[in-house]
Amino acid sequence: MSMTLGLAGKPNAGKSTFFKSVTMADVEIANYPFTTIHANHGVAYIQTPCPCTERETRCGKCKDGIRYVPIDIIDVAGLVPDAHKGKGLGNSFLDDLRQAQAIIHVVDASASTDAEGNPIDPGSGNPAADIEFLDYELEMWMFEILNRNWSKLSRKIRAEGLKTEEAVADQLSGAGVTIEHANYALHDTDLYSSDPAKWTEDEMIRLCRSIRKESKPMIIAANKFDALEGSGISLVEADDKTIIPTSAAAELALKSASKAGVIQYTPGDGGFEVAGEISPAQEKGLNAVKHLLDAHGSTGVQECVNRAVFELLDxxxxxxxxxxxxxxxxxxxxxxxxxxxxxxxxxxxxxxxxxxxxxxxxxxxxxxxxxxxxxxxxxxxxxxxxxxxxxxx
Ligand SMILES: Nc1nc2c(ncn2[C@@H]2O[C@H](COP(=O)(O)OP(=O)(O)OP(=O)(O)O)[C@@H](O)[C@H]2O)c(=O)[nH]1
Missing domain, CATH: 3.10.20.30 (Beta-grasp domain)
Structure with missing residues (x-):
């Protein structure tokens, strides 16, 4: 099974910066000639301790005892409020989302963008609403697909004795939904033994909410923590989600400096070593990043990728x-x-x-x-x- 993560977020949340930083691999790590496959399709790496560290000989495929395992990552463009109704880029994101087994949702935690992604005064946006918007878009997208011809299909389920989970999964297969996902959601919502022909719209939306959670689990990257003053991250709360403060801008700066040979940096680390000659301007920039790392532990970007694969997708x-x-x-x-x-x-x-x-x-x-x-x-x-x-x- 190839592993694909989707990267979603409203315009200006920092999705492109996140994507660029996460697909910019150290030359020693990447055995792929291109980390960006298409404009919005790239290779990221999860980190795991390499078993060769238990032996006397090194494998030659890990770096400092860390193995980098490639996964696909897709920058899912065009998810704006009411995208499921065709607003913005319309449904172009659907094909990308179908392939994604989990989603990293990049949210502007510094609250400096409005609901549509336009820049506004820092702190005046609503990151919590941004989190809800994506859940809503995805569940409404699934609901509209499920609802298509549903009355006809649900009668067929009854007449031909089909299994409800099979019919639901079949209808939503284009969204990457499996029989296991449908089965889980039907039990989760207590709709399993009810007559699908009698489901109300509310019940179908509830079902789609549960299918979304199961089939597209999500991590929130609470981005731009560098631009936050005080404890702005607490603006972002979502009970059923993992929230990881990130600074995609800092990660991109570190990866770029590392690629240029100016520093040695292991993604996810809380520090870096200066390795080459640096200009006063570079020094100033790197010092700023160092302060951020000291305060936050890491840029959070690599943590999002690792946890999406190991925790969300198990x-x-x-x-x-x-x-x-x-x-x-x-x-x-x-x-x-x-x-x-x-x-x-x-x-x-x-x-x-x-x-x-x-x-x-x-x-x-x-x-x-x-x-x-x-x-x-x-x-x-x-x-x-x-x-x-x-x-x-
Ligand atoms: N302070 C700060 N700014 C950031 C960070 N990440 C991105 N930005 C800035 O936020 C703006 C938007 O970033 P993009 O990465 O282009 O955002 P996007 O979400 O991809 O936006 P679209 O390309 O319009 O979809 C840019 O000015 C970035 O430099 C961050 O971690 N901290």
Whole structure:
């Protein structure tokens, strides 16, 4: 499964700055020639401790013991109030959102933009309303799709004895909704055993709200913390969401300086080292960023990406190897691959991820740390180094 995060936010919230900073990779990390694939489609990296740090030899694929695992990130443009009714760029964002498994919502926490994204006096905007707006747009978008031909479809469900979750997922498949998402939401809203033909509009919207939460979980990047005075972040509150204060501008400055070789900076860190000659202007800028890092711990940008993948989407990283002693593949490459997999995945799932033939001819797996044999249903853990034994040629 390729992993895709969507980046959403109103104009001027700092979405483009966030996108640029998060897709600007250190040359040593990025083995991709281009981090920006299309204008709004790029590669970001999640960080995880590399298992090679437990060994005497380094794998050569991590940096300072941190492994960078690529994921896709899409800058979802055009989400403005009433976008679901075709306002702004209209429905152009839908295709992007369909691919996103989770969303990072960039909000201007310094409250210096209005509901449409126009600049206003700092502090006079309403970040809490900005958070709600996106929930509302997404649930109304789903509601309008679900509601299309629903009376006809719901009668068919009854007449042909179809499962409600299958019909709902089918109707919303274009939004990336699965049967599991629909099933969860039908139970969550107590609509599971009710007659779909009798659902009221309110009930359908409630259902879509639950489907949205399940199928597009969200992290809020409370951006521009550098422009906040006092405790402005408390302006942003959302009970069911993870809120991470960010300064996309500071992250972009650090990544740019790092790329230029002026500093050494590990994304997510609370500091950096000056590595080259710097001009007085650069020094002034970097000092300002240093104060921010001292006060906030980090720019928050990398944390958004890491937590979206590990917490919202509950992923683990697994390392398949062919030699359980050396932790290498056939050609002697140590820890050649790092796979992102859903927590709960089994040894057999890993075998299929490597190759369908290996899955089909699976015999057993070996935990490369303990050398224990593992059965096909054994549940993988984050950081596992695994050899798959199969009869596949
Ligand atoms: N102070 C501060 N300004 C920021 C930060 N991130 C972005 N900005 C500024 O906010 C303005 C809007 O940033 P963009 O990244 O272009 O915003 P956007 O949300 O992508 O806007 P559109 O491209 O119009 O959709 C720019 O002037 C940025 O420099 C931040 O962390 N702090």
């Amino acid at each position: 992923m683990i990283v697994v390392y398949p190897v062919e030699d359980e002693g050396k932790w290498t593949n056939k050609t002697g490459d140590m820890l050649p691959d790092a796979y992102l997999m859903k927590r709960g995945s089994t040894c057999k799932d890993l075998a299929y991820k490597i190759h369908s033939d290996i899955g089909d001819h699976f015999l057993y797996a070996v935990d490369a740390r303990t050398k224990m044999r593992l059965a096909e249903k054994h549940e993988l853990q984050n950081g596992d180094v695994i050899k798959i034994v199969s009869t596949a040629k």
